[in-house]
Amino acid sequence: MVVGTLQRSCQVAVVGGGPGGYLAAIRLGQEGRDVVLVEKEPALGGICLNEGCIPSKALLHAAEVYTATRHASEMGIEVSGVSLDVGRMVAWKDRIVKRLTDGVRTLSEKNGVEVLHGTARFTSPHDLEVLSADGEVVRLSFEEAIVATGSVPARVPGFELDGTRVIGSREALSLTEVPRRLVVVGGGYIGLELGSLFRKLGSEVTLLESAETLLPRLDPEVGQALGRRMRALGVDVRLGVRARGVVQRDPPVVEVERPESGVERLEADVVLVCLGRAPLTEGLGLEAAGLSTDARGFLPVDAALRTARPWIRAIGDVAGPPLLAHKAYREAKVAVESMLGRRAEFDNLVIPAVIYTDPEVAWAGMGEAEARAAGIRPRVGTFPLRASGRALTLAAPDGFVKTIADDATGRILGMIVVGANASELIAEGTLAIEMGAFLDDVAAVIHPHPTLSEGILESVDAALGQAVHVLNPKG
Numbered sequence: 001m002v003v004g005t006l007q008r009s010c011q012v013a014v015v016g017g018g019p020g021g022y023l024a025a026i027r028l029g030q031e032g033r034d035v036v037l038v039e040k041e042p043a044l045g046g047i048c049l050n051e052g053c054i055p056s057k058a059l060l061h062a063a064e065v066y067t068a069t070r071h072a073s074e075m076g077i078e079v080s081g082v083s084l085d086v087g088r089m090v091a092w093k094d095r096i097v098k099r100l101t102d103g104v105r106t107l108s109e110k111n112g113v114e115v116l117h118g119t120a121r122f123t124s125p126h127d128l129e130v131l132s133a134d135g136e137v138v139r140l141s142f143e144e145a146i147v148a149t150g151s152v153p154a155r156v157p158g159f160e161l162d163g164t165r166v167i168g169s170r171e172a173l174s175l176t177e178v179p180r181r182l183v184v185v186g187g188g189y190i191g192l193e194l195g196s197l198f199r200k201l202g203s204e205v206t207l208l209e210s211a212e213t214l215l216p217r218l219d220p221e222v223g224q225a226l227g228r229r230m231r232a233l234g235v236d237v238r239l240g241v242r243a244r245g246v247v248q249r250d251p252p253v254v255e256v257e258r259p260e261s262g263v264e265r266l267e268a269d270v271v272l273v274c275l276g277r278a279p280l281t282e283g284l285g286l287e288a289a290g291l292s293t294d295a296r297g298f299l300p301v302d303a304a305l306r307t308a309r310p311w312i313r314a315i316g317d318v319a320g321p322p323l324l325a326h327k328a329y330r331e332a333k334v335a336v337e338s339m340l341g342r343r344a345e346f347d348n349l350v351i352p353a354v355i356y357t358d359p360e361v362a363w364a365g366m367g368e369a370e371a372r373a374a375g376i377r378p379r380v381g382t383f384p385l386r387a388s389g390r391a392l393t394l395a396a397p398d399g400f401v402k403t404i405a406d407d408a409t410g411r412i413l414g415m416i417v418v419g420a421n422a423s424e425l426i427a428e429g430t431l432a433i434e435m436g437a438f439l440d441d442v443a444a445v446i447h448p449h450p451t452l453s454e455g456i457l458e459s460v461d462a463a464l465g466q467a468v469h470v471l472n473p474k475g
């Protein structure tokens, strides 16, 4: 029901208040632009802050504390009576989310951004209609716009969500009890993170993945190391199986096809569907703006994030893979700079990626196979964390650092870190690649001792054949 109509015009309309949209709006506000940020949900922050990056990492940390407490006796710490109050754990996570989303609101307002709550759709190449939850309509005309509407879980026939028994990541991050039997469909990063989270909280977890290895596009050592740890944690990882669908709802039963043994039915208390995400443009009225998506549903953009209508830019998940918050942040900055008439292109050499499993997995740039496929002979240095003093003091000896360089020049092409704090360590590899560093450059940098970052130094030394704390390969 439409209860009233208002008219407003602005220099820039930003649709979507996730990492891409809010960062762009704040930067535009800082630069003195008249900017309106339109968000359909009550809170700013998008998927990342409300139901993605932040809530998942909060709960993963809480689950890690719970596990560590129960396994501290090796260090002489006897803890008894450890118990789990999932409701309070989720409430703690919600407080973190609120603090951050409130922070984004304050920053937006203090930087002169007008936040308009409602669902936006284009009615022409220079107009949006914004319908608020209470039925008010704002007709918003703009000189320029940024589309940052993000993504939603991919809809896969046979895996329709019902929100209680068959759920997606959003519901998983707000569960008030730990399901006894959890089947996770999909072994991508969200499935792996949430599967290990619930295993640590006590669920019997079965993880179904159609590929023959975990993370098949990465260095095979990564999938193997992760698979070993997931199994040691007690996750029943089933590879090379095809989940055909949820064939019964209460209790849910997943039908699974195995190449050799035929069809199997897996009963669970909860089925968690993690089958990827799809760009969100439904209901956005793209045709009225003269825009269309590509075959996969993304909005095509050029290096300055301009769509086919150059005054309309698109950033973040809706503008193409990888669907990661830090890609959205960078694109927002580039879009704003180019909008302000400054030279700016999304020309980053690498976009780092992290999976917050135990151990964490992080990578940036090329793996060995990718380098070979590009016609480059790779030179590789690997340092196992079991040889790291710091890893041992953290009781985290699992994992390794691998540096991949061009054998002919020594230029660093890629880095893979598997281990504690891989998420933090990969920033050094990313910086090295982005700055065009050579192995010698990193080898000459003093790394503090004892730290996990020495693992990076050691892997670089190993690539140079100069490792001291592990044996150098012969020949």
Ligand code: FAD
Pocket: 015, 016, 017, 018, 019, 020, 021, 038, 039, 040, 041, 045, 046, 047, 048, 049, 051, 052, 053, 054, 056, 118, 119, 120, 121, 148, 149, 150, 151, 169, 170, 190, 280, 283, 284, 315, 316, 317, 318, 323, 324, 325, 326, 327, 328
């Ligand atoms: P979004 O965050 O999706 O925000 C889009 C916003 O637009 C939403 O708030 C939506 O309500 C609004 N919107 C949509 N349509 C309209 C409309 N028509 N009108 C008004 N408003 C609209 N990424 C990482 O980098 N690291 C991680 O660790 C990580 N963990 C994740 C864990 C999970 C469980 C999930 C689901 C995702 C995770 N991601 C992670 C991905 C990350 O959340 C996204 O890449 C990021 O949020 C994309 O930002 P965005 O600004 O493009 O879109």
